[in-house]
Amino acid sequence: MTSRSGGLLELVARGKKDVFFTSNPTVSFFHSVYLRSAAFSKEIYVVKPRNAPEWGHWVDFDIDHRGDLVRQFYLRIQLPTWLPTSVASVNMNGLVTDASGVTFGYCNNIGFQMFGAIQVFQDQVMIHELHGEYLDWRLRQANGFATSFLISSETGGREETPLAIARSLSLGVLRVPLPIFGSQHIHDPGLPMVALKQQRFRLRMYIRNLDEVVVASDGRIKPNPWNMPLRIQSSPNGPIDTSQKTLPRSAMKNIDMSLETTQIYVPADVQVFLKSQTLRFPFQSAQFQQFTIEDNQLTAAAPPFNINFQFPMTIDFIGSADRFLLGIRSEASTLAGQRTNLRPAPGLSSRFIKNLRLNIANIDRIQTADIPIVRELASYWKNYRMGLDLANTSLPQEIYTITFGGYDVGEPAGTLNLTRAVLPTMYLNLAATAYDPRTISRKAVALLYAETWNVFEIAGGKGKMMFDDT
DSSP: OOOOHHHHHHHHHHHGGGGGOOOOOEEEOOOOOOOOOOOOEEEEEEOSSSSSTTTEEEEEEOOOSSSEEEEEEEEEOOOOOOOOHHTTTTTSSEEEEEEEEEOOEEEETHHTTTEEEEEETTTTTEEEEOOHHHHHHHHHTSSSSHHHHHHHHHHHOOOOSSHHHHHHHGGGGGEEEOGGGGTTSTTOOOGGGOOOOTTTEEEEEOOOOGGGGEEEOOOOOOOTTTTTTTTEEESSSOOOOSSSOOOOOGSSOEEEEEEEEEEEEEEEEHHHHHHSSEEEEEEEEEEEEEEEEHHHHHHHTTTTTTOEEEEEEOOOOOEEEEEEEEEEEEHHHHTTTOOOOOBBBBBSSSSSSSEEEEEEEEEEEEEEHHIIIIIIHHHHHHHHSSOBTTTTTTSSOOOOOEEEESSHHHHHHHHEEETSSSEEEEEEEOOOOBBBTTBBBBOOOEEEEEEEEEEEETTTTTEEOOOOOO
């Protein structure tokens, strides 16, 4: 037997073989290196929030000092419905619409999109921040197809069809991964809470307003599905019931939310070791800026004007960044709850920009890059894979990536120090887009996320950030 598993089978079958377990191939029959591992046990631990989760408010969870290490943070979320109980029971198998045949539901990937900010506090100091939309975008870049579809199905991902929109009101329990301190990485041992006994940790998240995450199948702006007459068809070609209405908004239940963590327990000697060492590990945070592209600026790029309009975005991030992620969403799509739609209205162009460039200290550090480069080539080269629109896998998602580091391996591999960068500015060359008939406007917002690295140091029972300026 020459494989690692074969060596283990040999050990079990014939007894102690330590004499062979060396890395010297002239002595060892087994050519694999076996490393000693401390005994440990795991527990899945679920806690409720400190306050009731409400739309448009913050919700807090304590990160308890329960196990010796904690990793793999997940949110379990049960979203409320505005359908009466009798109607909700047939929603997954039937068809529930308003009187005109329009369906209503939650926006795509609601499990991520419902959160504006996700923060970790050490005592009263925020030490870590992510954003739900950023996690949604990165889902498509940092995982393979099978993993992406699995996570998408657990976080409310769906096709953009009227039936799928209607059934998003009956999603069941969502399970949303939170990569706090890189805790979703397969090789990450976890946050050593046993070495942080002198401090308290909590998770704080902002839940968007309900109006921001409700969508209608006809794409109308500001959908209002409450206290609305219904057409209920419980089976294909079956009778249609028009006697019921949706619930008033005030009658909807609250969000049911809990935090699931994996707690690791280790032997006493390992506990003593973790407490006595100075531990340091790197992790990613996300910083966010939003820029408004006014209607007249996009109008100038459209016929009959066709002005080569450069839209500048002055970057106000700090810290060491390994990538920027840029997406552009129309004001109409934002008002319609279509948060994952990063394309303009159908017509002149399928995207808002032709190309972009990055200028620092009046020098182009990233020269003019056309869309295929920042949407596809950069992703193929630097990410796990190119981001795709999971609702329509024949189309690439309009997320543009600029990377400064190496391959996407979950650790720093080359960064741009934005703290010392002089007047970093990204210039967008706007494309000729059609106005959106829902708002009679081309107005849009540019959403820019930066992945920055920091190092968390643990010593003497306390933790601190090594680079406070991030």
